[in-house]
Amino acid sequence: MTAYYPLEIEFEFNGLKQSIWPVILQDESDVILIDCGYPDFLPLLENAALRHSIQLETVTKIILTHDDMDHTGSAAALKRKYPHLEIYAFESEAPYIEGTKKSLRLAQAEATLNRLAGEEKSSAEQFIRFLESIEHVPVDRTLNDNDILPWCGGVQVIHTPGHTPGHISLYLPSEQTLIAADAVVIEDGRLEIANPGYCLDLKEAVRSVQKLLDYEISRLICYHGGIFQGDAKKALQQLVRDYETMEERP
Template sequence: MNQIHFLDISFMYNGSAQVITPVLLQDEHEMILVDCGYPDFLPLLQEAAYKQHLNLGALTKVIVTHHDMDHIGSLAALKRAYPHLEIIAYESEAPYIAGKKTSLRLQQAQSTLDQLSADEKQQAEQFIHFLQSIEPIAVDRTVTNHEHLPWCGGIEIVHTPGHMPGHISLYVTASKMLIAGDAVVIENGRLEIANPAYTLDMQEATRSIRNLLEYDIEQLICYHGGVFQGDIKQALRELIQAYDQI
């Protein structure tokens, strides 16, 4: 029997309250975590799972939507705690997660240093140091666009570049659920593009949202915002229209 669990994790970051929603997919043989939060979030993940009467020791796989710090920060710790689990990511993301290539987010932060005031530069340098502290970990299996994985009712890999070039979302076939990652977020009940300042290619991001209209989505899960309430297709169309007018 296929089950879906939303691990809403509340925390403070830079003085503000935030929530992320990693997802657990489960069937008779697999327990799959999608994204894993910031560094040192392993206890928070374990606690969130425990509240739903789940033990992360049963994890078999982790699928990473992209290599931002809040999605892979605890990946190495998870692998140490549960060495049997398989880490899965999009083919172009694997070198960044493994530390073989410099994080695109780190490159972006470093490229802005010369344009900042002294105070801004100090904050940026702290952010750069934090990004450099993310522990790399090898990816066990890479996936490609439209690849179908046979677990938990069937999972289709949906390449949704824009926020990052190798960003993926997951379409769970049996439940018609889209796990969006950071392809879209929910702000004040509306769908938005995830923090435009951190989206590396806005045109690609908009194109990815347009491609999502091809899917029969009955439930949309955003990493930032959780479960979307409303007409999903209409909300996607309105978001596309908003950015087409810019």
């Protein structure tokens, strides 16, 4: 038996209603959680899993697709509560998750301070303090591009840099399902690059979308936006064309 469950989690952040979509994969021997939300999200994760009749304590592994506060924020708390969990991440992203290297998102935020003043600067300083508060967690196993993980009939690791250098997406060949993480997001029913203003390398992010076209995708799950409704491959092609057109403009 192989199953996957997108977990819709709705919440408020900075006064705005938002939602994220971690995913649980399940087979006869393992339950794998892909990403885990902001800090203090354990109750939300537990409730979301229970809606699919899954106890969070049965999760055996966590895959962190990249080092961002809304993907890794509860990882340390999960490991503390469920010490049997094994944590996986891409090889080059692991040092940021573990805290042996300074968070690139934190460095990006700090670099903006000199250009800001007044309320904008105050908000940026508050954001930096929040990033500094994110608890780090050791990574038990590192991943590489094209690794095939031995769960659910095989889960392929796809290195999709751009949003962060070590960002990964995951592909389930048996289901023709792509778990995109932040490689793309859904906005107003359309696929878009995830938050271009925070994308550490936009051109690389577009190349990663182009890379995803090599896969047969019947279902596409985005961390922001959930399950894409429509022809995923056609939508990915259109997104690449849109950015190519932008680059061609004088």
